[in-house]
Amino acid sequence: MRLAMWSGPRNLSTAMMYAFANRDDFAAVDEPFYAAYLAATGLEHPMRAEILAAQPQDPEDVVAQLTGPIPDGKPHFYQKHMAQHMLPGVPTDWMEDVVNVFLIRHPARVIASYGEKRENPTLDDIGFWQQAELHAKFGGVVIDSHDIRENPEGMLRALCDEIGLEFDPAMVSWPAGGRACDGVWAPHWYGAVWQSTGFAGKEGPLPEVPEHLRGVMTAALSYYERLKTEAISAR
Template sequence: MTEPVRIAMWSGPRNISTAMMRSFGSRIDTAVSDEPLYAAYLAATGLDHPMRHEVLASQSQDWRAVVAALLGPSPEDKPVWYQKHMTHHMLDEFGRDWIARMRNAFLIRDPRAVLASYVRKRDDVTLADIGVIQQRELFEREADRLGAAPPVIEGSDVLANPAHYLTRLCNALDIPYTDDMLSWAPGRRPTDGVWAPAWYNAVEESTGFGPPPAVSQPDLPDDLRRIADAALPHYHVLAAHRLR
């Protein structure tokens, strides 16, 4: 059996990560997986996220079992397997050697915009919740392994010119680009996480990538601005390598 191309897209929350999953899921050659480590993360941290009990019941809570599945046959034996991962789900105690088996890419967004969106879904937020430090750690680990920066893509760039940046991303991942990635049918998918009702209302109404947000750097209250100030240096490390 031919090994699938396993793509791990590492994103923080409140980016266009679900729209990107829709985009790749529109390809006839590609299977998608939605945040496979979410239950393991919630079980290990005890955090109270929306639909926590449903998430815990829907996935394995053992990160080792999750990784074993991610390294196994792809769903429906598709030749490409796109895995949407949240960087904050990668706790220190979760192993990382398996990541070398993936073609890794990094989806970034200005932390100020992330925080302004995140607090609409959860009242409490910490620096760890938005995954920027974890994203930098994963990026630098992969860059050291490869001897070069892995692909980094800015969500607002994709929204501004989807065909251009998806072409660049596919080239960097060594897979062909297809215009099928530009549009999709509205609604929920069987591949969506059980948490979709709490988080995916906008993408479920979409049929493609929307316009970039009118305000990329929103004003924040003092508590969120302190988190943003701590996150920005890590974001800028990745942003320096983003696809142009």
């Protein structure tokens, strides 16, 4: 199985990668289109030079890696993707041959968390419309990070059922520290998950979004709510 997990930033995506990477039967890759995205957009992200040096900048080369032999001879391949990395012109035909899962989170929480690391995110930065567009074209399973934090084992069991994979208890906890699959950008972004040994607890009330970002939140909310209607529930 090649499992493509489509997320936006600050959305439990690294913890989900750790959950699958902690299984003996999965290889994992972290945001393989990131360098290609930065090269195409010219955006100044933290650790830009290191990212460009660490990954292929041609999307066709990335696709060749994703569809080629699975690393380490594993039977399954977990691919952590950011939906906003799929710019116009980036090949998507390979998505027909993978299991697509869409990891969503309420945009108020995404904006509040992202703003702590990078100021003033735009709608294009946070991936909601791109998730909705990819889901409309290719379909796939939708799962809400809020529900995972409420009931990690129940939701991971439900996800495994949906995609025809046997649940592995190793998915609900992992050793503290970084993982071999981490992207080169991990020191900037992954501090909290490096300290974790499992999924964070239940989320509190929605955070207040700054006034200058409320337009972004409102626009993202329409895409989130559309995908939320498709989200699976714990069994």
